[in-house]
Amino acid sequence: MSLCLTEIEIAWIAGLFEGEATFGLDSRSKKRYKVSTAPASPFIKISMVDQDVIKKVATLVNKFYFKVSRKTSTGKTVYVVHIGDRATLLYLLPVLLPHLGERRQKRVQECLDALTAWQLWYSTGKRKEMAKQGALTKKKKKLVASKSNDMMSPDISQDIL
Secondary structure (H helix, E strand, O other): OOOOOOHHHHHHHHHHHHHHEEEEEEOOHHHHEOOOOOOOEEEEEEEEOOHHHHHHHHHHOOOOOEEEEEEOOOOOEEEEEEEOOHHHHHHHHHHHHHHOOHHHHHHHHHHHHHHHHHHHHHHOOHHHHHHHHOEOEOOOOEOOOOOOHHHOOOOOOOOOO
């Protein structure tokens, strides 16, 4: 399902993300394969104790939200939305960009550049080449792909969506 946000929803998300979200690049692939050529994967993550706000973000971007096991120092529950799938990021990052401040715009541009690099890497068959080499394993500890929060079932009651 593709996103189709109104200008007001985009502006609301941009304002919230400006102050509360992390725009990042995940390069853990280099730790999972013998020889990793994969570009870093961009993501957006927002964590806060306001479940109603996190629920609204999750609904708008068509994701699940979840609670983490740790509590704040005052004992409050922390809720998280993680956006890591490329299709959502390809839609969301460009529409958020003009609403953000300079520092965030720079970080979002880095994420967009990483998406472009990944598309080129994937379209030239580099992913298949890397997968043929096999996953990296150690004798005592096996390194495996971590479960993306995008794929997790919600750890919240049935009122999520």
